[in-house]
Amino acid sequence: MTLRVDLPQGGYDIVIERGVLAEAGKQLDLKRRCLVVTDDGVPAEYAATVAAACETATVVTLPCGEASKSLANFELLCRAMLEAELSRSDCVVAVGGGVVGDLAGFAAACYMRGIDFYNIPTxxxxxxxxxxxGKTAVDFCGVKNIIGAFHQPKKVLIDPNVLSTLHPRHVAAGLAEALKMGMTSDRTLYELFRQGKAREQIDKVIELALRIKISVVEQDEREGGLRRILNFGHTLGHGIEALQGEDGYYHGECVALGMIPMCGDGIRAELVEILDSLGLPTRLNVDLEEALAFADHDKKCEKGGVLVIRVDTVGEYIIEKLPLPLWKQMIRERMQEGKE
Amino acid sequence: MTLRVDLPQGGYDIVIERGVLAEAGKQLDLKRRCLVVTDDGVPAEYAATVAAACETATVVTLPCGEASKSLANFELLCRAMLEAELSRSDCVVAVGGGVVGDLAGFAAACYMRGIDFYNIPTxxxxxxxxxxxGKTAVDFCGVKNIIGAFHQPKKVLIDPNVLSTLHPRHVAAGLAEALKMGMTSDRTLYELFRQGKAREQIDKVIELALRIKISVVEQDEREGGLRRILNFGHTLGHGIEALQGEDGYYHGECVALGMIPMCGDGIRAELVEILDSLGLPTRLNVDLEEALAFADHDKKCEKGGVLVIRVDTVGEYIIEKLPLPLWKQMIRERMQEGKE
Known part of the structure; x- marks a missing residue:
């Protein structure tokens, strides 16, 4: 199945197909110099398959984990492109998770002020x-995604087969982000979760989640307004994430936690139940006040308060600016409830 | 006088006015947190004037010179913004030459994936x-502008009064870039130079040069084609520049040299005469072969050759792709002539 993202400056296709990774050479224009970026948490044969389809490939394998999303690795990728003599008409291919995609995408965005970028999320x-x-970025000084660019991919290949090599905890973390989209925008997607069918119908979950994502991106490429709904659960989530060490919660797990207090009283219990059944956390393992303090530097916190996304009815959202103290108080009250 | 740059994603004004620097507070929206970037070659009162008009200003003064256009200084500016707690709705103001503008603009392009940027070129x-x-960038691994972004300013303030504190050699270097635009696109502007009136009619030179620049940028924001004419003289020019130490030729002087072999036989002698009268160099002080070798890594050199801009008739240009050896041979022949 191919979904299309339509944007003023030229759109792109998302191909969702079991086995599409092996067809990278047919799907993408790799008859040029390619920087293939992956990490050591991804089975090496994925990047090797892509590299084999390239005219010239330079494969960079980074250490797995959020710490790789650094300015130092951005520099490393730029150096690799320079050494491989990539020109403006060459390209970067990411084969990995969000860390690899965000970092490689940012390098592609800035090298010669922007070269082609393909993403093969695993x-x-x-x-x-x-x-x-098209959101690309690195973390800096402990702040997530603070340095980055909007740089849309030329094409995205999604091969659900690769999920079979993924640790179940990683799958659950991904489901949390899909559930997030159902919560704000799609009752049908939410129902798959409520009925416990999300894992068995994973291809459907991917498709429905991406349809929401695409619709939001098409309406608000630069995150002026609507796109913020994708940040549902993320302000507190980022705070929790920032407090974690290497062994802490995954991003999706932090988002799961972050969603709980942003849900209205009528649906919070059901959400907690769904998260529980997916094996996602519903109780904090860090100090709440410390997590809340991170919002003081969150980039979504503009003058006069923090922009929050709330969901009181599944499939509908409320965007509102709350003064920081009020937002913190709301979370304190609702996270306490969650602990009972 | 106000010139307008019209672009699909929103244009901006360029205000050319003697004394406009002192009116920065009226001209720009500085009632927010502002990072003011300047260098120690710029009279400190310029940045101080701007800072005084800001609600909150953090002034960063970099060492003067191309070496400041580095990834290290990009990081330094990002850190300064983070420490000053700039949000997405705050801004960066550049007060200086091209180095300051390119670097500060790149930092503004990437901080939170892009915040407002004002440029006050001095x-x-x-x-x-x-x-x-909107071309912003830093140099990296000895390659000019290899890491950067397209990020248009919100407004540009041009105060010709600041040129009075500029060293005559700097003025000449700037005139070389204006002359470049006359050569490719505007006989009227070229005539000012040919008649020896460029210095006395400097406001007119700025206006005419910017009108060309604006027209080119409007037609080709992302440098897909036409915008390349602005690179007239730059491929060899960058090669010469890369070989210089701190005491070498200025950028404009390198462009002056770079234009000579790209002019046809009918106009080359007149160009050399004009450059001479402006106090610009017309003979190489570096090894030609070494300068030519830099084109092997120039980002304008794509597969199959180097894209060159040639001028055989003033006000008209030819864009063509030449195989590197042919381009080098042409320059060897024509630079030798220039030396006689």
Whole structure:
């Protein structure tokens, strides 16, 4: 199945197909110099398959984990492109999760002020969310995604087969992001979760989540307004994530936690039940006040308060600016409830 | 006088006015957190004037010179913005020449994936060229502008009064870039030079050069084709520049040299005469072969050759792709002539 992202400056296709990874050479224009970026948490044969289809490939394998999304690795990729003599008409291919995609995409965005970028996401999290929409970035000084660019991919290949090699906990983290989209925008997607069918109908979950993502990106490429709904659960989520060490919660798990207090009283219990059944956390393992303090530097916190997304009815959202103290108080009250 | 740059995603104004620097507070929206970037070659009162008009200003003064256009300084500016707690609705103001503008513009392009950027160019070179058009970048591994972004300014303030504190050699270097635009696109502008009136009618030179620049940028924001005419003289020019130490030729001087072999036989002698009268170099002080070798890595050199801009008749240009050896041979022959 091919979904299309339509944008003023030229759109692109998302191909969702079991086995499409092996067809990278047919799907993408790799008859040029290609920088293939992956990490050591991704089966090496995925990047090797892509590299074999390239005219000239330079494969860079980064250490797995959020720490790789750094300015130092951005520099490393730029150096690799320079050494491989990539020109403006060459390209970058990401084969990995969100960390690889965000970093490689940012390098592609800046090298010679922007060269072609292909994304082959290999985690559920990146398949349902970060691989589409053109948000690229690195973390800096402990702040997530603070340095980055909007740089749309030329094409995205999503192969649900790769999920079979993914740890179940990673799958659950990805499901949390898909559930997030159902919560704000799609009762049908939410129902798959409520009925416990999300895992068995994973291809459908990917498709529905991406349809929401695409619709949002088409309406608001640069995150002026609507796109913020994708940040549902993310302000607190980022705070929790920032407090974690290497062994802490995954991004999707933090988003799962972050959604709980942003849901109205009528649906919060059901959400917690769904998260529980997916094996996602519903109780904090870090100090709430410390997590809340991170919002003081969150880039979604503009003058006069923090922009929050709330869901009181599944499939509908409320965007509102709350003064920081009020937002914190709301979370304190609702996270306490969650602990009972 | 106000010139308008019209672009699909929203245009911006260029205000050319003697004394406009002192009116920055009226002209720009500085009632927010502002990062003001300048260098120690710019009279400190310029940045101080701008800072005084800001609600909150953080002034960063970099060492003067091309070496400041580095990834390290990009990081330094990002850190400064983070420490000053700039949000997505805050801004960066450049007060300086092309180095300051390119670097500060790139930092503004990437911080939170892009915040507002104002440019107040204080050299003739940046006034007639680099301050308009949204090309931002840093140098990396000895390659100029290899990492960067297209990020248009919100407004550009050009105060010709600041040129009075500029060293005559800097003025000449700026005139070389203006002359470049006359050569490819405007006989009227060229005539000012041919008649020896460029210095006395500097405001007119700035206006005419910017009108060309604006027209080119409007037609080709992302440098897909036409915009390349602005690179007239730049391929060899960058090669010469890359070989220089701190005491070498200025950018505009390198462009002056770079234009000579790209002119047809009918106009080359007149160009050399004009350059001479402006105090610009017409003979190489570096090894020609070494300068030519840099084109092997020039980002304008794509597969199958180097894209060159040639001028055989003033006001008209030819864009063509030449195999590298042919381009080098042409320059060897024509630069030898220039040396006689």
């Amino acid at each position: 985690t559920l999290l990146s398949q349902v969310d970060s691989s589409v929409g | 050299t003739l070179l940046s006034q007639v060229d680099s301050s308009v058009g």
